Amino acid sequence: MTTNKISYSQLACLFFISRLFAEVNSHFTHQSYYGMQRFTVIALSYVLLLVVSIPLMIFMGRGGGAGVLEIIGRKSRALGIIVGILLLPELLFSSVSTLVHLEYYASSTIFTSAPALLVIILPIVGALYAMKKGLESVARTSVIVLIAFVALFILIVVSISSAMDFSMLYPALVDKPDTLWSEVLAEFSKNAELPLLMVLCGSAREKPQRSLYIWLPCSFVLIELMNLLYITVFGHYFSSMVFPFYTLSSFSDIVVLQRLDGIDAVVWTMAAVIRVSLLAIAVNRVLLDGLRIKYSKIVTCALYALLIIPVLYFSKNETVFIRTCLSITGTGIPLAAVSVIIPIVGAVCAAKKERSV
C-alpha cells in the first residue's frame, strides 16, 4: 500500500538520483574543463550549498515534521501565495531544464531517430502518473535506479582502472582564478533539490534534515569521484566532451558486454523520469499548500501539458536554451534566494506559532 510519507533515507535517495542526473547531463549547458580546478569548483559549490541550506536545516529542526509551505500557509494565506509564486517558476524551470537535457541526451546518443515529441511526452506522462500514485512509489523506483547506477559505476571503474593515468593530476587547486567563481555558481545552480526538499520535507516520516546529511556528502563524494575518472581517463579531451559519463560507459569493456552505454541510457532515462516526477509532486504541493488551489492535480497536469511547448522549442534551439539557462540559473542567485528566504520565513512562522501556543 502506498502512502505519502517516506523515510529520510528514501528522500535522500530521491535527491541523490536527481542530483546525479543534473551532474551527468548538463555538460552541454555548463561546460567543464580539464584541470584540478574542477575539484575545487565542486568542493566550493558544496560549501556554498551547505551555507545556503543552513536556514532550511534550522527550519526542519523546528518545523515539527511539516513542510515550509504548510506552516507558512497556515500562518498567513497571502504569505503562502507569495511563497508559492516564488517557488513555482523555479520548479517549472527545473522541469523544462530536465526535459530539454533528457531530449538532447537521448537524441544525441542511443535514440537518435526517436521523435523529440515522444521523448518529451512519455516522461511527462510517467511523471504525472507517479504524482497521482504519490511520493512513495517514486521513492521505491529511485532505489531501483540507484542500484542500477551503482552497478554501472562499479562495472565502469573495474573495466577502466587500467586506463586511468594519474599523471593527469597535478598539485594546483586553482588554474584560472578569473573563472573560478562563475564556475562555482554554475555548479551550485545544478542543485535544484534544495527547493524540492523545502517543499517535500513534510513527506518524511521523521527528521527530514537527515536526508540532507546523507544526500549532501554522498553526492559530493560521488561527483568528485566521477570527475576524477573523467580527468584521469580523458585528460585534456574532457574539455571537449558533451556527455563524459556516456563516453566513459561506451569506453568500458567487460568481457561479454563490449560497451555499457545501453545501461547508461536506461539509468539516465529512469533518473530523468524520477526527477520530473519529484518536480511534478512538488508543483502539486505548492499549488495545494501555497496557492490553495483545490484541484491541484488537474492544474499540475495542465501546467505540464503546457510545458511541452517551451521544451519542444528549446530542444530545437539549444543555443537559445543555453543562453537562457546560463543567464537565469547559471548565476545561482534564484536558487540561493529561494533556498534562503523561504526557510527563514518558514522558521519565523513556526517560531510565532510556538509562542502563540
Next chain:
Amino acid sequence: MRKNRQALKAYRKPKRTKRGKCCAALLHGAYSRLAYPFARLANTRLTAVFRRAAGAAALVIISAVLCGCVPHVELNEKAIVEAVGIDTEGGKYKITLQYFNTEGSGSSALVDVSKPNVITVYGVGDTVVEAMNDASISCGRQLMFGINQLVLVGREATNEDLSDLLSFAKTYYQCHPKIKVAAVDGKASDVLAIKYKEGASSPLNLSYVLRNSVMQGIMFDSTLITTMEDLKSGTSSAVLPLIKIVEGVTDATEDGKSILVNGAVLYNGGKASADITPPEVSGLMLLGDAMQEISLNAEIDGKSVALVLYGIKTGISSELTSEGLTFTVKTKTAAEITDNQLNTGSPEQYLLVQQAAAEQVVATMRLAVENVIKKYGADVINLEGTVRSRSNDDWLLLSDNWQRALADSHWIFEAEVSVERYGIYME
C-alpha cells in the same frame, strides 16, 4: 443491466486486500480498467490474477503496436560498418567503408564461404562526414558504426588535420572509443582490399594484426579515444602505427598480400610531421611506460645473448633550473635469457649481460628522445603531466613555449636490468 452495473462498480473499486506487493500496487488501477472490457464480455467477476494478467497482456499488446509509430530503421536496412579507410584524391576525401554482409555469414548457413563476408562501398566528399553520407547513399543503407573495428588513414590523407579526419566520431555517437586507428603507407583502400581466407571477417583480422603489434611491444595501442586525447595535448602530438602492404609472406589471404606494422607516423600540431622508425617507437614506448615486453640482444665478447625484457617500469621526473628543463628517466626491468651463446653462465658474465642490456635500453630511449621529442618538440608521452605533477608553476612558465622547451631539454637516463629467468635448462 443491473448486474452489469454492479460488475462495473466492483471492478472500478476493486478490493484492496491483495494489494500488498509493490508492483501490483503501482499497476493495479490501470490493470482493473484495462481488464474491464474483458470482464464485461465474459460477464463474470474477475479474479485479481486474471485482472492483472489481462492488464499486462493489454499493456504488452499496446507497447508492441506503438513500436510501429516510432520512425526506425530495420537492421537489414543498416550498413554495419566494420572498417573505414580515409584517402584523399584531387583535393577531396575518398572514403572506403566495409560493412557486414548478411549473406556471407549468419542466417541459414553459419558461414557461406562462397560469398564475401564484407561488402565494400566508396564515397567522395569535401569532408569525411560528407563522403560517408555519399557512401551511405551509394549503398542505400544507414551507416552504423557501433562495432567498427578500425580506421585507416592513407598516406596522402595524413597531410590533413587528424582531428578533422576523425571528426566523424562526433557525428556518429555510436562509434566505439576503442576503434583502432592507423596510418597506411599507400592507400587505405588497398589495405582494405586484402581478403583473408580465414576468420570472421577481413577487417577483424586487420585489427588483430594491430592488437598483436601492441602485445609484442612493436607499437602503442592507438585507439580513437587515445588519439583524440593526444591531439588535445599542448603540442597536439600523436603517434599512429604505420601499416605497409607486404606480398608473398602468407597464404592466409586470397592474393598472398598481408600487412606489416612498420614504425609509425608522428603527428605534431595535428598534422603528420615525419615517419618514425621501429627502434624509435620502441624508445617512445619505453619512455611512456607502455611497453609490456621487448626482445634485444646483448653482445659480450663478440657473443650474443638474446633477452626478453618484461615487467618494465619507467618513471620520469622533471626539474626546471636556470640551465633549462631536465628530465630524469629511471627504468627498471626484469629479463629472461632466451638464447645464450656464452655457454658458461658465471655470475660475472650475467652481470655483464645485465649491464649490456641496460645500455641498450638507454640507447633505445635516447634515440627516441633525440629523433622525436627534441627534434620535433613533440610531446607524445605526456611530459606535460610529468612537469605539472611536480610543479604547476613550472608548467605555467613553460606552457607558452612548450615545443621550444622540449627541443632544448636535457635528459638523464638510468636503467637497471635484472636477469631473473635463465630458461628451463641451466648451463
